[in-house]
Amino acid sequence: MGEGRLGEPGPPVRGRPVPQRRPYDGDTPRTGAAEGISGAGQVARVAGIKDVARQAGVSVGTVSNVINRPEAVLPETRARVLAAIEELGYVRSESARQLRAGRSRIMALLVLDMGNPFFVDVARGAERAARAAGLGVMVCNSDQSPAEEAEYLGLFAEQRVCGVLVTPADASGRNLEAFARHRIPYVLVDRVAPGTGTCAVSVDDVRGGALAVGHLLSAGHRSVAYVSGPGDLHQIRDRREGALAALADAGLPPEALVEIPSERLDVAAGRDAGARLLGLVPRPTAVFCANDLLALGVLQALYAAGVRVPQDIAIVGYDDIEFAAAAAVPLTSVRQPAVVMGRLAAELLLEESDDEDGTHEHRSVVLQPELVVRASSSTPR
Amino acid sequence: MGEGRLGEPGPPVRGRPVPQRRPYDGDTPRTGAAEGISGAGQVARVAGIKDVARQAGVSVGTVSNVINRPEAVLPETRARVLAAIEELGYVRSESARQLRAGRSRIMALLVLDMGNPFFVDVARGAERAARAAGLGVMVCNSDQSPAEEAEYLGLFAEQRVCGVLVTPADASGRNLEAFARHRIPYVLVDRVAPGTGTCAVSVDDVRGGALAVGHLLSAGHRSVAYVSGPGDLHQIRDRREGALAALADAGLPPEALVEIPSERLDVAAGRDAGARLLGLVPRPTAVFCANDLLALGVLQALYAAGVRVPQDIAIVGYDDIEFAAAAAVPLTSVRQPAVVMGRLAAELLLEESDDEDGTHEHRSVVLQPELVVRASSSTPR
DNA sequence: CACGGATGATGAATCGATTCATGGTCGATT
């Protein structure tokens, strides 16, 4: 069908399925327009710096100066140029600037799950820092898929973004290893750096797990279920490790932690996990969830089954998202400084990206989590 | 301080505070490198199409062909070029492509509040459609601030994005009016088009409001509180209008709707509204909230005050976000097809943006909301 | 009056990819 359309215009088209959109773009009309519109509105392609220069009767260099170093231009000239800019509705083209500069003024943020308010907060922090530095932010969602992640990283490389904030979905690190070839700086978010070659901002997940389970144990519980997530995520493993450490501290064996694995980290998965929790014998009296979405799901499953929280089963979540505090039974949760994490990560990235003389030293910042006790765990039986 | 740093290198710098980052960038080293590295890794600037051409022993045009129309290149040549690409780790520069093409391959999405899962779903739908078309998506957050909105729209214009999906924060429409000058297509999301000059995808909010309040009335309630939001948002007004229509249908006067205004649309604002609701005399027996975040906040305030839901007060929310179903008392809510809306909007935008011969006709798509009844309203007193 | 210095404006070169008119080669047909 494409060929049929192509065959119609005059010149004998070769028989190849050429994927050309707008075959002639506008070379001819553009040249025509450039010769001498000035006043007429005609086809009116968007105004470029040359149009402004012509309109103001100056050179393109001067227009550029007005935009980038206005103090170096005579006020009179500047006013004329600004008037021309205003009149033509001129907006400078970032692509042209980028082409010269070698990289764009956009920072990328690649998170595991935009449905998780935790990452929304991270994004908020990063965005604030980036915009303060005059950069745009491109927020993307890998959905925990290494393939998606690879695709996005490729996109970022093509865009020559000035840097990437990423919470890796690919535990093997292969994606990032490949990405490193492009010499685009990146900062790991919510993940410790594997070596010293990378900046990273993370929260001490081991400690977070210990806080959560320690809290439950000190309330008298002797067995705790752990609703986990994909086993290849560091966060999940570290929180488990912290949980086990807390058990050990209390003189309990590792078997006192009953793991309820979960493929995903959302509310629906939490409901499933809650159902499985109810089927366990003996039934644990407390459950620690790898994040708040799971906890909310568990809470709902228990509620539906008539199991009282915290009287029958206590719940502790992780992340302390807004909805944790807003739940039917407000959730005890381990708060992560998400906004701060986003901001710090962006600042580290800016530092690395502004670094011209190789002075930058990679840093790993580890933030501390904080236990927020609410009703879901506060009154042990 | 900047001047001191600038004064050091040889050439006599003029005494102006020039804001130049990386003053010399790399012209000299680059030219040097371009003369003949080939083998050595040296300063190793990122490889461009010319490097690939040299390495493969072909012209740049051929490299371009290999990338964009591989079937037009002899397999043998193609293999050589691909090998060179692989070896040099070449990634084509989007900025250069964009410069020629006149616009980027990025679609922008500007939403009111990324903290609202409703918009996250919209983003999900849009992203899916955009990526299917090979475009990247830049998700941004105006936070209901017209000023932020204006700033982002300016950024989009500079980036020459191929189109913008926007839920306007500026009710006056001035921001978009100004943006229209740039000839960048845009589609309104969750908002009806003011005229025929724009595409739009929205949900029938009047009907949504009517569904919600009609449901409450048919359950026997005779007075309904409406927790609203910023008065200049169309959504808020339309939902109120629908609510009033439902009252009229039931033969009740407009006064039967008691408005509890709210500045913001988040859970915290909902808690405040809930507190005010409790202070009303006579106390309404039912409350309709302009969105689920408010409803969750109200629910929590009522719960904390020992008011039973739905026995004492029934609640209906709006949006049917995941957390509505996961609430302590699962929320009755008006479901909006958010993902579909995002997808449709993106598709309309793609159509308009691909339109070369002016064939495109602007369309306004209005989707229908759906009432999802859950426990928060299901058993009237 | 000549010269130096400061200040403004200029315009060509440049970034990297795309596009297309052009040229070259080979095979088939007349």
Add this chain to the structure above:
DNA sequence: AATCGACCATGAATCGATTCATCATCCGTG
């Protein structure tokens, strides 16, 4: 053998902004 077409590859022009060496003015001073 000459011609034509098909097929490949080439390289120059182009997109729009930045940058810098260069030029033009003007003022003050010796």
